Amino acid sequence: MTLPATPHANFHCHELADAYPSVNFTIFGQQGKDKQVMFGFGLHDAEQNDDVFWSRDPRVVGYFESLFKAMQEKTTPVTIGELIHS
Numbered sequence: 001m002t003l004p005a006t007p008h009a010n011f012h013c014h015e016l017a018d019a020y021p022s023v024n025f026t027i028f029g030q031q032g033k034d035k036q037v038m039f040g041f042g043l044h045d046a047e048q049n050d051d052v053f054w055s056r057d058p059r060v061v062g063y064f065e066s067l068f069k070a071m072q073e074k075t076t077p078v079t080i081g082e083l084i085h086s
Contacts, residue, residue: 013083014075022071025064037064 025039034056041052055061 011080013078013080014072015078015083016071017074017076022067025067027061027064027068034058035061035065037061039064 023039024041025037027035027037029035035058036054036056037060038052038054
């Protein structure tokens with residue numbers, strides 16, 4: 001799979017102060033296009049299949065944007081380098 005070239009990447013890394021269960025998710029947005037969310041990966045042990053879901057439904061995307069905002073309030077920003085070298 002080849003990803004399209006993008007003129008800008010806007011990545012943010014945050015470290016949660018406390019660990020708590022949450023579904024893994026990634027929100028994708030591109031100017032002039034609807035946002036999308038991929039979620040559900042990494043929830044099971046290695047013996048089970050990891051289901052991954054993808055949605056463009058604004059209600060689903062909005063749910064995960066709200067979840068991200070709530071989680072972000074409990075985080076400390078970190079650089080990608082700090083994550084790699086920790």
